[in-house]
Amino acid sequence: MSSATTARSTEVTVELHVNGRVYPARLDSTTTLLDALRDDLHLTGTKKGCDQGACGACTVLRDGKRIVSCLTLAAQCDGSEITTIEGLAEDGVPHPVQDAFVKHDAMQCGYCTAGQVMSAVSLLGEDEDRRATDDDIREFMSGNLCRCAAYPNIVAAIREVAGE
């Protein structure tokens, strides 16, 4: 049997692979991926809303699939490839979804935006019938809440990239 723990098992030694970089870290065993990203790796683009899996603000990709980082332990993500909002642009060129959000003014306060964008990036790689119509986009973006209700513009931004 192996485990991710060393001497005291209420602490864990993990290797977080984030945006192509490797971050070794020693963390409290109950540290969520979200808190590790923000407080230990200082990647504060990922936001904390509800901290209970309900709002989507903390959405990141794990091995290419969207998850909420507040309801997973950093230890559970040991060695997995994590992509956050900071990892989307390539050589300073924003991801097409980021461009579309700017173009369509798909935000107001911006608090939910990182999560919306990560979710949308993931959606573009999922079954095509999840983005065939505006209703499909709404359904498969429903895990991302926006208190400012920028929904129409978020849908418009995603529709544009999905249609390309």
Add this chain to the structure above:
Amino acid sequence: MSDIEYVRPTDTSSAVTLVAEDPDAAFLAGGTTELDLALKDRVIRPSRFVDIGRLPLRGVTREGDRLRVAALTTMEELAADPTVRSRLPFVREALLLGASTQLRNMATIGGNLLQRTRCRYFRDPAVHACNKREPGSGCAAIEGVARMHAILGAGPSCIALHASDLCVPLVAMDAEVELLDADGTRRVPLTEFYRTPGDRPDVENVLRHGELVTHVVVPLLPAGTRSGYIKVRDRQSYEFATTSAAAAVQVEDGTITAARIGLGGVGTVPWRAWEAERVLVGAPANERTYRAAAEAAIRDPFTVPGTAFKVELAKRTIVRILRTVTA
């Protein structure tokens, strides 16, 4: 500083031992229920998380007319399975109408079966009266806000709902759960896996401490069977069921020859509507039959003022799913 240990065994027997040896240890699969209750709501206090997330218990295999689903398969993975799409379409529908894509990428099938109730009083450590958390302390929901609570299998000790969507078609299909502990393996029908609260609302199923759900075995629908799942919610998406129903029926020359009905949003356990099935089989496929089946399904509900509306809503949900799958 937390006092919860974290271990990640690489084989199933170590995982079983690591939970069995400590009465307060808990399996951690996707974590979407367990971490919520232990770290956020703080209504359970595990001493140790035994992370089973990387055990070799993932994937779906076809065994003749059955599907064997390993417990750590995610909700998204099961929904995407080609056999589920073609031969268990209402299981796919129930999966995709649950939670969000993010959560479905994390949540496992074993965890979905064992998700805890969403009763807000159970999840609030400031509430003292909760027989499920503290047997004998009372039930705050009975006189509280009980819109999302059960009317079947419920009683004065507890009206907490089992909120899984997936389990609704699974109980209708006579799915079985495969369990493993130090004594070996056993198979339990899902319809006998859960316990209604009675005078022990803290006991929710027949699982022994340290027993691991390894697989869920689901018979496939016979060719020519139509199936469907309907979920009635307070908002259009990303919400638990107020009521739901899964149905699979066969109709020959206008007569119903086979019927399986499961109900969600109404039971303290995923609910199999046996009485409704008995009314349906042999009867003409028409509105009068559907209403009679609905009446039979919701006989003797236990309601409180907050849940009384569900009696009629559940009946209409049943009529609607029957109409849909026979149309």
